Amino acid sequence: MRPDAVRGHLDGLILAVLESGPRHGYAIIEALQARSGGALELPTGTVYPALRRLERAGLLSGAWSTVGGRERRTYTLTRAGRHTLGMHRTEWAEFSSVVEAVLRPAGPTTASGS
Amino acid sequence: MRPDAVRGHLDGLILAVLESGPRHGYAIIEALQARSGGALELPTGTVYPALRRLERAGLLSGAWSTVGGRERRTYTLTRAGRHTLGMHRTEWAEFSSVVEAVLRPAGPTTASGS
DNA sequence: ACGTTATACGTAGCCTGCCTACATGTGCAT
DNA sequence: ATGCACATGTAGGCAGGCTACGTATAACGT
Numbered sequence: 001m002r003p004d005a006v007r008g009h010l011d012g013l014i015l016a017v018l019e020s021g022p023r024h025g026y027a028i029i030e031a032l033q034a035r036s037g038g039a040l041e042l043p044t045g046t047v048y049p050a051l052r053r054l055e056r057a058g059l060l061s062g063a064w065s066t067v068g069g070r071e072r073r074t075y076t077l078t079r080a081g082r083h084t085l086g087m088h089r090t091e092w093a094e095f096s097s098v099v100e101a102v103l104r105p106a107g108p109t110t111a112s113g114s
Numbered sequence: 115m116r117p118d119a120v121r122g123h124l125d126g127l128i129l130a131v132l133e134s135g136p137r138h139g140y141a142i143i144e145a146l147q148a149r150s151g152g153a154l155e156l157p158t159g160t161v162y163p164a165l166r167r168l169e170r171a172g173l174l175s176g177a178w179s180t181v182g183g184r185e186r187r188t189y190t191l192t193r194a195g196r197h198t199l200g201m202h203r204t205e206w207a208e209f210s211s212v213v214e215a216v217l218r219p220a221g222p223t224t225a226s227g228s
Numbered sequence: 229a230c231g232t233t234a235t236a237c238g239t240a241g242c243c244t245g246c247c248t249a250c251a252t253g254t255g256c257a258t
Numbered sequence: 259a260t261g262c263a264c265a266t267g268t269a270g271g272c273a274g275g276c277t278a279c280g281t282a283t284a285a286c287g288t
Contacts, residue, residue, distance in 0.1 A: 001209055001212065002205070003275080003276065004244075004274095004275065004276075005122060005205070006213075006275075007121050007122055007244095007245095007274065007275060008118060008119060008121055008122075008273095008274085008275095010274085010275075012213075012217055013213065016219070017216065019219075020219070024236080024237095025237070025238095026235065026236050026237080035215055035216045035219070036212045036215055036216055037212075039208065039212045040216070042275090043275090043277075044236085044238080045238085045240095045275085045277070045278080046274090046276065048236095048237065048238060048239090049238085049274090049275085050274090050275085052238090053274095068235085069283055070236055070237090070282085070284075071237070071283090072236070072237085073236090073237070088217070089217055091116070092213060094115055094153065095115055095119050096210050096213075098115065098150045098151075098154060099123055099210075100206075100210075101149055102127045102131065102146060102149045102150055102154070103127065103130045103202070103203055103206055105133075105134070105149070117246080117247065118245095118246065118247075120246080121244090121245065121246060121273095121274095122245085122246095124245085124246075138265080139266065139267095140264065140265050140266080156246090157246090157247065157248075158265085158266070158267080159246085159247065159248070159249080159250090159267085159268085159269095160245090160246055162265095162268090163246090163267085164246085166267090167245095182264090183254055184253085184254055184255075184264060184265055184266095185253085185254085185265065186264095186265070186266085187266075
């Protein structure tokens with residue numbers, strides 16, 4: 001899958017992996033990769049800024065902690081984030097059905113066409 | 115649906131509507147709208163440049179004609195375009211299944227969780 | 229002791245590509 | 259002659275993910 005593909009859907013994906021519980025950035029990247037069967041290999045330069053953006057937007061709340069001598073920033077879905085996730089899912093449903101409707105037909109120019 | 119949503123998928127959508135036969139730009143816009151149940155209202159400033167881009171890329175071939183005193187540029191899917199459409203469909207299938215896999219789970223934090 | 233890999237976070241700048249706004253022209257109905 | 263549907267196009271803006279880089283600790287092999 002070409003790297004740019006998630007454009008416009010990144011936020012929803014991140015919110016989704018946080019729905020099942022708080023996670024820190026690195027773990028989010030791994031969860032994304034795991035849930036997608038290895039297809040999603042998002043670079044840190046994509047995820048970390050997105051996390052900060054989502055936090056600034058009030059959809060996530062972040063907190064520092066030190067585990068095994070390493071600094072972690074753990075993010076938790078806020079109420080607003082949960083709400084936004086719902087909207088992302090709705091939008092995805094609509095979007096995917098539209099794309100499918102246009103892309104799928106595989107127009108039978110043969111059958112009873114024109 | 116927010117206007118920007120088709121980002122990255124426009125080419126595939128256009129190629130798809132041309133699969134069932136040649137069409138001119140204006141008709142492509144209308145076909146896109148019709149097939150999507152009115153959800154896709156792509157502005158001319160989005161579609162026309164895309165058409166030229168796809169033509170330059172060799173995926174479409176365009177030809178001028180005059181119908182009812184009006185100039186039309188009719189686009190036909192080339193062999194390469196048909197091939198590329200197939201790739202777009204494959205990519206869409208992979209992409210959508212990935213997004214669905216990540217977005218869908220709606221993680222049951224209740225079952226055996228915490 | 230030293231190098232490499234995994235863990236963990238972050239920023240700067242680029243580039244792609246759709247959108248907004250605008251420009252141009254014909255045919256037809258009022 | 260005014261307005262709308264038809265028909266095509268360009269210029270510039272902007273969002274947002276990517277590449278490349280920078281920092282730091284822990285674990286492991288040799």
